[in-house]
Amino acid sequence: MDLIIRLGNKRKIMSKKKKEIGIHERYTKDPEQAADLLWGDATRNRRGFLKKSFLTALGVALGGNMVFANNFPKELIPAGLAHTADPFSLPGKHPGLVILNDRPINAETPPHLLDDKITPGDKLFVRNNGLVPENINLKTWTLTIEGESANSKKTYSLAELKSKFKTHTYQLTLECGGNGRKEFSPPAKGNQWSTGAVGCPTWTGVRLKDVLNDVGIKSNAVYIGYYGKDTHLSGDPSKEVISRGVPISKAMEDESLIAWAMNGEAIPLLNGYPLRLVFGGWPASCSGKWLHKIVVRDQVHDGKKMKGQSYRVPCKPVAPGAKVEDKDMCIIESMPVKSLLTFPKTGATIKLGQELPIRGHAWVGEGAIKEVYYSIDFGTTWLPCALEAPVNRLAWQHFSAKVRFPEIGYYEVWAKAVDSQGRSQPMLLPGWNPRGYLNNACHRIAIKVQ
Numbered sequence: 001m002d003l004i005i006r007l008g009n010k011r012k013i014m015s016k017k018k019k020e021i022g023i024h025e026r027y028t029k030d031p032e033q034a035a036d037l038l039w040g041d042a043t044r045n046r047r048g049f050l051k052k053s054f055l056t057a058l059g060v061a062l063g064g065n066m067v068f069a070n071n072f073p074k075e076l077i078p079a080g081l082a083h084t085a086d087p088f089s090l091p092g093k094h095p096g097l098v099i100l101n102d103r104p105i106n107a108e109t110p111p112h113l114l115d116d117k118i119t120p121g122d123k124l125f126v127r128n129n130g131l132v133p134e135n136i137n138l139k140t141w142t143l144t145i146e147g148e149s150a151n152s153k154k155t156y157s158l159a160e161l162k163s164k165f166k167t168h169t170y171q172l173t174l175e176c177g178g179n180g181r182k183e184f185s186p187p188a189k190g191n192q193w194s195t196g197a198v199g200c201p202t203w204t205g206v207r208l209k210d211v212l213n214d215v216g217i218k219s220n221a222v223y224i225g226y227y228g229k230d231t232h233l234s235g236d237p238s239k240e241v242i243s244r245g246v247p248i249s250k251a252m253e254d255e256s257l258i259a260w261a262m263n264g265e266a267i268p269l270l271n272g273y274p275l276r277l278v279f280g281g282w283p284a285s286c287s288g289k290w291l292h293k294i295v296v297r298d299q300v301h302d303g304k305k306m307k308g309q310s311y312r313v314p315c316k317p318v319a320p321g322a323k324v325e326d327k328d329m330c331i332i333e334s335m336p337v338k339s340l341l342t343f344p345k346t347g348a349t350i351k352l353g354q355e356l357p358i359r360g361h362a363w364v365g366e367g368a369i370k371e372v373y374y375s376i377d378f379g380t381t382w383l384p385c386a387l388e389a390p391v392n393r394l395a396w397q398h399f400s401a402k403v404r405f406p407e408i409g410y411y412e413v414w415a416k417a418v419d420s421q422g423r424s425q426p427m428l429l430p431g432w433n434p435r436g437y438l439n440n441a442c443h444r445i446a447i448k449v450q
């Protein structure tokens, strides 16, 4: 495309490379038009079946016929057309992580890199609201407990925390409340996470309740709040970056940790070195990084990002795009039931007649996962996967299955988990909310059978 700019009498012609609009951009800008382009009204005859010519064209793009095409939800982009993001590298992180933002740093993990049962430190996503602290000194780092509902104010060095209290290790799932935000329509502001703001490393530290009991908390305590050592993007040290927390009941659970190690090593700097809170199963925004202060509150903590629209969803369901007043928003507590296919990588090819091993993880913010199913016909048939028990409460669970395909072509494998209360995942988007939280729609991968 030629770009013509008039500068006085001079006429400059600048050549600009023609930019192709990607399928995701099309769907974001105008989902209906995009769906029409891809599926086209003209491509469906009156009975709703796709025209052969269209299916042939789609088959070329996907590398095979979409076998259950007539079941495919029209509003979706076939997973086989998704393109991968450019690799980049962050200190201490796997080069395959996808960067969403570099100031503050936000990076997510593609599903196939989450295949480990225990997420390695270099593959755990990063969600920063401010700037990573510099010049951390282990010898002078302290943790202070105070607040109107603490009996006293106490300060512990790292060495004191490690020697005074019993050490515990748990594998705990951390998922950003906004994981999956990218799919919301109308779009929601914030990091456009797809599926990778989740991970489940092992965490070692002391129980938050042991430390709180050592300080002593008053009977009117209802909430705890955290403060970290990261700095506000403006550089202004008086500005809070984020200060969230959890109700006392969650703080007092056995698995609620003040952790200094991840997978037996120091926590990676980007994930909160040298000390952080870990509340498995709750929005990861509760798990304060670079932790140096905890306040015990006689009211719901009112730190930065506890109020307004942050980490809150409409108390009652609303129509997509609705404007919701702050007073009608409720704080997100435990995360919903969800699953992720981590093997094979989307786009994998197998030979007809071969069994395809699939596997992944499933989790829920409270209780446990009871069943996981997979479908190769867009949810018409769901078959059970083998499911492992969690290693401890609030750790994700592993599922696997061997999949057979009836004929050559393009398929998608979808996964769906069910928890101990019978709650499951929607195939498409769950309830729309202004900030795009809690998307637990089924994950799907593209498979080509040759």
Ligand SMILES: Nc1nc2c(c(=O)[nH]1)N[C@H]1C(S)=C(S)[C@@H](COP(=O)(O)O)O[C@H]1N2
Binding pocket: 124, 125, 126, 127, 128, 129, 130, 174, 175, 176, 177, 227, 228, 229, 230, 241, 242, 270, 271, 272, 283, 284, 285, 286, 287, 288, 289, 290
């Ligand atoms: N001090 C501090 N703690 C924080 C944050 C932050 O920006 N600063 N981000 C929160 C959010 S929104 C998330 S999702 C998790 C991300 O943890 P991770 O970066 O270790 O994956 O940390 C939480 N704790």
Ligand SMILES: [Mo]
Binding pocket: 127, 175, 176, 177, 178, 284, 285
């Ligand atoms: Mo988050």
